[in-house]
Amino acid sequence: MNDQTPVADAPLFNPFSPEFLQNPYPSFQLLRENQPLMKTPLGFWVASRYADVQMILKDKRFGKGFEERMKLRNGDDVFDNPVYANMRTWMLVQDPPDHTRLRGLVAKAFTARRIEGLRPQIQQLVDELLDRVEGRNSMDFIQEFAYPLPLNVICDMLGIPAAERGRFEFGSKISGRLLDPTPVSDDELTQIREGFSGQAEYFRDLFARRRAEPRDDLTTVLVQAEEAGDRLSEAELVGNVILLFGAGHETTVNLLGNGLFALLQNPDEYAKLRANPDLVPGAIEEMLRFDSSVQMTGRTAMVDIDINGITIPKGEHVINLLGAANRDDAAFDDAESFRVDRKDVRPMSFGGGIHFCLGAQLARVEADIAFRSLLARLPDMRLEAPDTAEWRPTFTLRGLTSLPIAWG
Ligand code: HEM
Structure with missing residues (x-):
C-alpha cells in the first residue's frame, strides 16, 4: 500500500451484507462519487466508474493471475480440490497464451453468422414455452420461461439430446458462488463439487459418443480439437464444456x-415498447x-500500474463493478432511469478486452x-407482486429467485 492509497473507512462495498445484495445501487453511487478507485478492507481494490472499468479491462498490464490469487486466498494446495482444479482450465480465468488458444478453439462456433443461423431453433423453443402457458393467466417467469430457454439453447448447441436434459433442469445454480468476492463455504464447495462431478461424468460419456459418431455440434468440434493432439487436453475439454454450459444459461x-x-x-x-417493437434491440441493451x-x-495488476495518480501495486486484485459503471452519469444521461429508447447504449455488462463475453x-x-414474442403473445403482462422482489444471495451473478407475472 502506498501513501495515496484510499482505503474505505465505511463499508461502501460490502458483499456480505444482505441489503447490499438486494440493492447494490445506492452503494455504487456513493463509491463512484467518493471513492471511485479504492482499496477495501477485504484486501482488493474496487473500481466503479465507467471510464476506469473500461480502461482496466482493456489494458494488457492487467491479467487474471488466477493461480497465484487462488493460492494466496485458499492455500498452496487449493488445486487438490477438484472444483478449483476444474476451474483452473476455464478460458475465463486464463491469461495468454493459453487463453488465446482455448478461446480460438471455441470462437468458431460463436461467429455472428452461426448465431444468427440459430434464430429459427430459438424461435421454436420460445413458441413452445409460450404454448405451455396458453390458456393460463399467470406464470413464474423465471422457472417457466427465463430459465428453460437459455438452458435448452445451450443444450442444443452442445448437442445434448432432449431426452437427457432432465438431469440439468433446476440445478442448484450454486456454482455461480465461485465467481463471488466472498469466500465459498465448505458446504457450498461440496455442493458445487457434486454438481461438477455429475456434469463431468455426463460430458465424458457424451465425448465418447461424439468420438464414435461425430455430429454437427459444438461438442464434436471440441472433441476433434482434443483428438488433433496438443491443442486441447482432456481436462481442458471437460472444464471448458462445463464453463460453456454454465455461462450459456446462468x-x-x-x-x-x-x-x-x-x-x-x-x-x-x-407501453412505448409495445407500441414499437422495433425498439426491442435497444431496449435489451438498456436492460443489460x-x-x-x-x-x-476481476483483474490482477501484472506490474505496478498508475491510474489517475493512484498506484495499484503488482499482484494486487481489482474488482471491476460492471453494474456501477453502467449507472455512471458521466457515461449515460440520467443513468438511474430506465429508458427503452435510449440511444447508443454501450453497457459494460459483457465485459471488455480479450475476455469480452463470447x-x-x-x-x-x-x-x-x-x-x-412476449410482446406479441402476452401484451398485457403485469407483475403479480410489484413491490417485492427476492434476489438470489449472490453478488456477481444478479438475478431474481422468482418473478410471478400475470396477464389477461
Ligand atoms: C446476458 C448474458 C451474459 C452476460 C451478461 C455475460 C457476461 C460475461 C462477462 C462480463 C464476461 C467477461 C468476464 C471477464 O472479463 O472476465 C463473459 C465471458 C464469457 N462468457 Fe458471457 N455473458 C452472458 C452470456 C453468455 C452466453 C450465452 C455464453 C455462452 C453460450 C457465454 C460465455 C462466456 C464465455 C465462454 C466467457 C469467457 C470468455 C473469455 O474468457 O475469453 N456468456 N460473459
Missing part, C-alpha cells in the same frame, strides 16, 4: 428476468445496462426473440 436467465422486471416496473416504457446479470469481473451475440439473439 447469465441469460437473469438478462430475461431482470429485464422484464425493469420493464414491468416502468409502465410508460413498457440498468440491472446487469453479471455485476463484476456468448454476447447469442444472449442478445435469445433476448430479442424472447421479448418480441
